[in-house]
Amino acid sequence: MNMLQLFFGFVYLSAVSQLVSLTGAQAECPVQLNPQRVVVRYGGSVAANCSTSVPHKGMGWEASEGAVPMTKNQSLITWRVPELTEWDIKPFCYINYKIGNEDQCKEELPVTVYKTPDSVSISTVNHSGPMMEGELYELQCDVHNVAPVQNLTVNWYKGQTLLDQTTFTDTSETPVNETVRLLIRPDRADEGAQYRGEAELDLGAEGPQPHPTISSNPLNVEVYYKPQHSSSTETIIKDDKVMLDCTVKAKPAATYTWDHLKEKNSSSVLKSSALSSGNYTCTATNALGKDSKVFIVKSTGIRPTFWTVLTFFQLSVALITIM
Ligand SMILES: *[C@@H]1O[C@H](CO)[C@@H](O)[C@H](O)[C@H]1NC(C)=O
Ligand SMILES: *[C@@H]1O[C@H](CO)[C@@H](O)[C@H](O)[C@H]1NC(C)=O
Ligand SMILES: *[C@@H]1O[C@H](CO)[C@@H](O)[C@H](O)[C@H]1NC(C)=O
Ligand SMILES: *[C@@H]1O[C@H](CO)[C@@H](O)[C@H](O)[C@H]1NC(C)=O
Ligand SMILES: *[C@@H]1O[C@H](CO)[C@@H](O)[C@H](O)[C@H]1NC(C)=O
Ligand SMILES: *[C@@H]1O[C@H](CO)[C@@H](O)[C@H](O)[C@H]1NC(C)=O
Ligand SMILES: *[C@@H]1O[C@H](CO)[C@@H](O)[C@H](O)[C@H]1NC(C)=O
Numbered sequence: 001m002n003m004l005q006l007f008f009g010f011v012y013l014s015a016v017s018q019l020v021s022l023t024g025a026q027a028e029c030p031v032q033l034n035p036q037r038v039v040v041r042y043g044g045s046v047a048a049n050c051s052t053s054v055p056h057k058g059m060g061w062e063a064s065e066g067a068v069p070m071t072k073n074q075s076l077i078t079w080r081v082p083e084l085t086e087w088d089i090k091p092f093c094y095i096n097y098k099i100g101n102e103d104q105c106k107e108e109l110p111v112t113v114y115k116t117p118d119s120v121s122i123s124t125v126n127h128s129g130p131m132m133e134g135e136l137y138e139l140q141c142d143v144h145n146v147a148p149v150q151n152l153t154v155n156w157y158k159g160q161t162l163l164d165q166t167t168f169t170d171t172s173e174t175p176v177n178e179t180v181r182l183l184i185r186p187d188r189a190d191e192g193a194q195y196r197g198e199a200e201l202d203l204g205a206e207g208p209q210p211h212p213t214i215s216s217n218p219l220n221v222e223v224y225y226k227p228q229h230s231s232s233t234e235t236i237i238k239d240d241k242v243m244l245d246c247t248v249k250a251k252p253a254a255t256y257t258w259d260h261l262k263e264k265n266s267s268s269v270l271k272s273s274a275l276s277s278g279n280y281t282c283t284a285t286n287a288l289g290k291d292s293k294v295f296i297v298k299s300t301g302i303r304p305t306f307w308t309v310l311t312f313f314q315l316s317v318a319l320i321t322i323m
Pocket of ligand 1: 048078
């Protein structure tokens with residue numbers, strides 16, 4: 001492609017775009033709406049101006065509420081409703097002005113009527129009582145009487161963490177009820193976690209800021225889990241202060257048994273000094289399962305010290321005797 005082709009190509013393109021904008025301008029109705037779209041709460045007040053700068057044979061607002069009869073001597077007319085109670089109102093401003101073959105043209109004012117939900121509630125589906133670690137459960141969030149649903153987002157939270165979001169494609173303008181479900185597989189870290197559902201209405205730049213949000217009450221999840229030691233063996237050097245500690249988190253709380261012990265003991269901790277060296281196996285058990293841990297009890301490290309002290313003592317006694 002040479003420069004000449006490029007030049008004519010450019011000229012052609014600008015000519016076409018000018019033609020398009022010219023015909024576009026011609027088809028446009030010579031009225032200005034201010035604001036160009038409105039977002040109003042159901043039962044709230046709303047107003048919009050329609051103005052023109054061309055001479056005309058009359059203009060007016062047509063609407064099921066707040067209509068303005070045709071006037072000939074004005075260039076600015078206001079559609080106003082102090083308490084809007086219609087979900088699908090479609091007001092338009094018309095002007096009797098010749099465009100092409102038409103004697104009248106009109107401009108519609110897009111109106112979004114919204115309503116925050118009456119209630120947002122959370123529940124577990126077909127389940128009550130504690131949840132078992134690793135199993136699947138379903139939570140349900142019910143949003144009652146909200147409009148318009150295409151501007152609704154249902155957010156799921158665990159504590160402060162956003163887990164999931166649902167939006168809706170339904171275009172109905174009247175209030176609806178929505179039910180959203182969320183699958184969860186709780187684990188021990190979720191014990192005491194609070195889940196909640198939140199309904200958020202994002203009505204665009206013309207809508208209320210921040211977005212109106214209604215949250216459910218928190219749902220406290222109780223999780224049952226089996227005992228699980230962080231390590232399966234531990235080496236213990238016998239000492240007055242050192243314990244064999246088998247205590248482990250579990251829900252419901254675990255019970256403890258010890259193998260290789262002369263007497264039965266259901267305590268989760270044993271004094272190492274009360275034991276002879278060897279291996280002791282502790283088993284923690286609850287309704288969901290059990291987990292064992294082996295304590296290898298050694299006396300090395302204690303005996304040399306003991307013998308050193310004894311030898312020193314004997315030496316001292318010997319020394320004193322000599323003296
Ligand atoms: C409509 O026009 C009136 C009169 O000019 C003005 O006072 C009012 O603020 C305008 N309203 C809007 C929404 O622009
Ligand atoms: C327009 O005319 C009506 C009567 O036809 C009159 O009541 C009104 O005051 C006029 N308004 C203006 C802005 O001239
Ligand atoms: C819940 O339980 C009812 C009756 O037991 C059953 O009809 C329904 O399908 C269950 N719903 C789900 C989501 O499992
Ligand atoms: C929403 O639920 C309420 C209460 O259950 C009911 O009265 C109402 O008719 C429902 N609305 C729709 C649109 O289904
Ligand atoms: C929400 O509402 C606004 C105003 O009515 C609209 O322009 C926008 O498209 C809607 N957003 C969604 C995601 O539907
Ligand atoms: C179990 O061990 C603990 C800690 O060593 C001790 O206090 C308790 O007396 C022992 N009980 C039995 C029944 O041996
Ligand atoms: C104690 O356990 C250790 C490690 O599991 C093993 O090597 C050792 O043989 C065991 N001793 C006895 C007496 O069972």
